[in-house]
Amino acid sequence: MKTTATDMTAEMERAAEVAHALRLVQQKRARQARLMKHAFLIVLSFIMLYPLLWLFSASVKPENEIFGQLGLWPSEFVWSNYIDGWNALPKSFSVFYTNSTIVTVLSVIGNLVSCSFAAYAFARLEFTGKNLFFALMMMTLMIPYHVVLIPQYVLFLNLGWVDTYLPLIVPRFLASDAFFIFLMVQFFRQLPRELDEAAMIDGCSPFKIYWVIILPLSLPAMGTAAIFSLIWVWEDFLAPLIYLNDIKSYTVPLALRLFLDVDGQSQYGQMFAMSVLSLVPVIIFFVAFQKLIVRGIATSGMK
Amino acid sequence: MKRFLARNAPGYIFLTPWFLGFFLLALGPILASLYLSFTRYDMVSDPRWVGLKNYDYMFTRDRRFWKALNVTFTYVFLSVPARLAMALGVAMLLDKGLRSIGVYRAIFYLPSLLGASIAIAILWRELFEIDGVINGILGLFGIEGIGWISQPSTSLYTLVILAMWQFGSPMLIFLAGLRGIPRDLYEAAEIDGTSKPRQFFRITLPLLAPVIFFNLVLQTIESFKTFSSAFIISNGTGAPADSLLFYTVYLFNEAFKFFRMGYASALAWVLLIIIAFFTAISFLTSKYWVHYENDRD
Numbered sequence: 001m002k003t004t005a006t007d008m009t010a011e012m013e014r015a016a017e018v019a020h021a022l023r024l025v026q027q028k029r030a031r032q033a034r035l036m037k038h039a040f041l042i043v044l045s046f047i048m049l050y051p052l053l054w055l056f057s058a059s060v061k062p063e064n065e066i067f068g069q070l071g072l073w074p075s076e077f078v079w080s081n082y083i084d085g086w087n088a089l090p091k092s093f094s095v096f097y098t099n100s101t102i103v104t105v106l107s108v109i110g111n112l113v114s115c116s117f118a119a120y121a122f123a124r125l126e127f128t129g130k131n132l133f134f135a136l137m138m139m140t141l142m143i144p145y146h147v148v149l150i151p152q153y154v155l156f157l158n159l160g161w162v163d164t165y166l167p168l169i170v171p172r173f174l175a176s177d178a179f180f181i182f183l184m185v186q187f188f189r190q191l192p193r194e195l196d197e198a199a200m201i202d203g204c205s206p207f208k209i210y211w212v213i214i215l216p217l218s219l220p221a222m223g224t225a226a227i228f229s230l231i232w233v234w235e236d237f238l239a240p241l242i243y244l245n246d247i248k249s250y251t252v253p254l255a256l257r258l259f260l261d262v263d264g265q266s267q268y269g270q271m272f273a274m275s276v277l278s279l280v281p282v283i284i285f286f287v288a289f290q291k292l293i294v295r296g297i298a299t300s301g302m303k
Numbered sequence: 304m305k306r307f308l309a310r311n312a313p314g315y316i317f318l319t320p321w322f323l324g325f326f327l328l329a330l331g332p333i334l335a336s337l338y339l340s341f342t343r344y345d346m347v348s349d350p351r352w353v354g355l356k357n358y359d360y361m362f363t364r365d366r367r368f369w370k371a372l373n374v375t376f377t378y379v380f381l382s383v384p385a386r387l388a389m390a391l392g393v394a395m396l397l398d399k400g401l402r403s404i405g406v407y408r409a410i411f412y413l414p415s416l417l418g419a420s421i422a423i424a425i426l427w428r429e430l431f432e433i434d435g436v437i438n439g440i441l442g443l444f445g446i447e448g449i450g451w452i453s454q455p456s457t458s459l460y461t462l463v464i465l466a467m468w469q470f471g472s473p474m475l476i477f478l479a480g481l482r483g484i485p486r487d488l489y490e491a492a493e494i495d496g497t498s499k500p501r502q503f504f505r506i507t508l509p510l511l512a513p514v515i516f517f518n519l520v521l522q523t524i525e526s527f528k529t530f531s532s533a534f535i536i537s538n539g540t541g542a543p544a545d546s547l548l549f550y551t552v553y554l555f556n557e558a559f560k561f562f563r564m565g566y567a568s569a570l571a572w573v574l575l576i577i578i579a580f581f582t583a584i585s586f587l588t589s590k591y592w593v594h595y596e597n598d599r600d
Binding site for chain 2: 037040041044045048049051052054055058067069070113114117118120121122125126127128130133136137140142143144145146147148149150151152153154155157171173174175176181205206207210231235237238242253256257259260268271272275276278279282283286287290293294297
């Protein structure tokens with residue numbers, strides 16, 4: 001009786017030891033797997049970043065080191081590419097940045113105002129034809145810009161708007177980017193309805209509810225929409241390409257393209273320098289508002 | 304009437320900007336371009352009705368139209384699966400409780416934000432030049448490269464790689480989707496001794512189907528619309544030998560270089576129908592392969 005008891009404890013101890021050893025092996029394996037994963041992800045990160053790093057390094061390299069060399073560290077830093085590049089085109093980049101800023105700021109305001117209006121109506125108000133209009137709005141998400149391009153161009157040409165910023169800005173005040181409506185509708189719907197109802201009983205008008213309740217509670221959604229709209233408008237190429245013919249009114253992407261038209265002359269360093277500068281605002285906004293951007297994509301599935 | 308107004312006025316007032324935009328900038332132009340597609344129109348003289356001539360020419364004699372379709376479809380069918388596979392693979396790596404996932408996520412997402420810009424298109428041209436970086440890297444392995452963009456047989460693949468580089472946004476959506484899969488399913492499978500690949504096909508894929516579907520529709524539509532990078536990398540023409548003649552680039556040139564607005568409108572309508580077709584297919588077939596959580600029985 002006694003012996004069996006000791007046998008049993010010995011058995012149990014051995015079992016515990018084996019379990020412990022197994023756990024150690026498992027932990028070691030898990031750690032190894034984790035290390036492998038990190039190694040892989042670090043290599044992938046480097047591959048993903050390499051083009052951007054190369055672009056930056058090419059912008060400060062002497063001209064004869066730009067091509068045929070993989071190294072990222074220049075033998076000497078040629079910062080003059082930035083100064084020369086800034087003034088390399090018939091108009092200075094100060095002009096292009098001013099133009100891009102005007103278009104972008106006004107477009108972002110337009111998107112926020114008009115899309116939040118529409119989203120508020122779809123998410124909170126009742127009216128005849130709501131479902132139909134909502135379906136139509138969602139369908140416009142699918143329509144390629146190229147399909148509406150020609151008639152829009154004819155329209156704006158007849159209004160005398162070609163070579164002004166109006167064709168770039170006015171559509172944004174008319175809620176033409178349905179992505180943002182969709183994003184805001186999703187967000188507005190999550191806000192508790194009791195707030196509206198209470199405000200309504202207190203005699204608040206729908207506009208006041210929009211202004212005092214919905215908007216202040218929706219700052220994250222507004223922020224996400226603002227950042228995306230800012231980045232997209234800043235990078236927009238097709239609409240400026242069609243509507244802006246005078247170099248005085250060029251936006252930054254159009255100006256960058258001019259570097260490609262300059263034949264023969266080697267201006268690579270300057271072209272890369274100005275390319276880097278054009279990405280800087282986007283990268284700054286990305287770093288500063290990363291959380292909003294990531295959440296915005298995860299909830300709405302924007303690009 | 305009065306009651307109708309009282310009930311509906313606030314909604315309609317808030318929708319006014321959208322109404323204007325919808326009718327003036329979407330519905331109106333779509334119908335107008337349908338009309339223009341049956342005309343010859345050079346913007347100087349009035350549109351002249353030509354019936355089905357534009358479509359007839361497009362389908363029977365316009366070899367560049369077929370070339371553009373071929374280029375665009377090849378691009379879509381290569382880049383969308385490649386991008387989604389990349390996005391799903393990396394998302395699964397990031398999902399399994401790694402620390403510092405935020406840093407990786409940010410690095411992988413950044414190219415998605417920059418990818419459509421002109422600066423990146425310019426960069427891409429130079430990376431794949433004959434004396435560019437890609438050939439430098441290949442040189443390390445003793446492989447002699449070519450001018451990847453100036454060769455019609457390889458130029459399109461440089462754009463596919465550019466598309467793959469931008470796998471970040473579907474990756475984020477996949478990550479959100481993976482978070483929604485209950486952990487205990489995997490634990491139960493682990494106890495049952497189910498192998499990892501089997502877990503992937505039996506648990507991950509079916510439960511992720513709605514997210515995959517969503518990404519697929521979105522990315523396909525986006526790919527059909529690709530313009531700026533193709534335009535810049537091909538010098539605005541679709542060169543070399545029309546190997547980068549994306550549909551949108553062809554359409555743009557017909558409209559704004561040659562001012563064949565009627566013909567370009569016909570091209571636009573065909574593009575609209577193609578995209579509508581693919582969207583409809585995805586939605587119609589989705590019930591066979593996408594199961595949403597709340598209609599599981």
